[in-house]
Amino acid sequence: MILAIDVGNTNIMFGVFRRKDIIGHWRIGTDKTKTSDEYGVLLRKLVELGGVNVKSIRGAILSCVVPPLLDVLVATLKSYFGVNPIVVEPGIRTGMPILYHNPKEVGADRIANAVAAFNEYRRSVVIVDFGTATTFDCISEKGEYLGGVIAPGIMVSAEALFEAASKLPKVEITIPRAVIGKTTVHSIQSGIIYGYAGLVDGIVERIRKEMGTNPKVIATGGLARLVAPESKTIEKVDEFLTLKGLRLIYEWNAQ
CATH class of the missing domain: 3.30.420.40 (ATPase, nucleotide binding domain)
Known part of the structure; x- marks a missing residue:
């Protein structure tokens, strides 16, 4: 199973996929003052309450438009889910030409x-x-x-x-x-x-x-x-x- 996390300025949306199917999803408020441990406890508890075995999560991907939280969430995923997440950033393969000037x-x-x-x-x-x-x-x-x-x-x-x-x-x-x-x-x-x-x-x-x-x-x-x-x-x-x-x-x- 895969954990996908989208960190926005207002909310953090995350979900667990089994192959192509999303089997659980959650939305929490974005808080730049929270530590990796606080996010870890919260995310892990919500996933477990959703009936997902955390040990079955084999990978994660993270998109983040709030720079101060990027390293925080990466640390959360490593410590509380045991995965090193893929981060959506320049250079990642998307299969889509980006025709923005930058x-x-x-x-x-x-x-x-x-x-x-x-x-x-x-x-x-x-x-x-x-x-x-x-x-x-x-x-x-x-x-x-x-x-x-x-x-x-x-x-x-x-x-x-x-x-x-x-x-x-x-x-x-x-x-x-x-x-x-x-x-x-x-x-x-x-x-x-x-x-x-x-x-x-x-x-x-x-x-x-x-x-x-x-x-x-x-x-x-x-x-x-x-x-x-x-x-x-x-x-x-x-x-x-x-x-x-x-x-x-x-x-x-x-x-």
């Missing part, structure tokens, strides 16, 4: 998403990832990473609004009953959900024109299932896309 600038999670999406659909794809940032990654029909778009994430935008407008209350991020809000809470919810649905649709339409194809649009990330039903362009939500990509990259680099 390929090192592309986040490891974005590469994993791109690899997973093209491997599954074998056509041009746009991946919309609703994370700390809302990212759009564009893959050509030849399986080339063309580049993408980075916009502020939903929670980042919401928190900025609440901090800057002191009279506005913090609200639960959920789909409102109507676009036209009858209360301040519903009005904010409408602005967030329908605003981001419109942002996604507008950017995807511009991407399609530039690509000159009709790419399949896949959404992933923590809030994808909230926005996707209100979007005209998102065709599928795959919450495990990043982990699937990490599993593929592991298999290509573990030999």
Whole structure:
């Protein structure tokens, strides 16, 4: 079995694969103050509570966009899982040409998403990832990473609004009953959900024109299932896309 870990700025998503099947998955908050021992106890306990025998994990792969946590998580995996993880970093085999001017600038999670999406659909794809940032990654029909778009994430935008407008209350991020809000809470919810649905649709339409194809649009990330039903362009939500990509990259680099 393989342990795949994706360290984001807000959350850490990890899952265990038996061959191609994900048999357990978990999400915890990212905390740059935690030690390798603290992460080790937490991750190992969650995996064991999920019914997975830690001793059966024969390898691990790690993508991390939080530099201070990279060495911490590597130490965690060595000490608490007995594996030396493959780290997604420049030079790793992905089977995908990266057409960014500087390929090192592309986040490891974005590469994993791109690899997973093209491997599954074998056509041009746009991946919309609703994370700390809302990212759009564009893959050509030849399986080339063309580049993408980075916009502020939903929670980042919401928190900025609440901090800057002191009279506005913090609200639960959920789909409102109507676009036209009858209360301040519903009005904010409408602005967030329908605003981001419109942002996604507008950017995807511009991407399609530039690509000159009709790419399949896949959404992933923590809030994808909230926005996707209100979007005209998102065709599928795959919450495990990043982990699937990490599993593929592991298999290509573990030999």
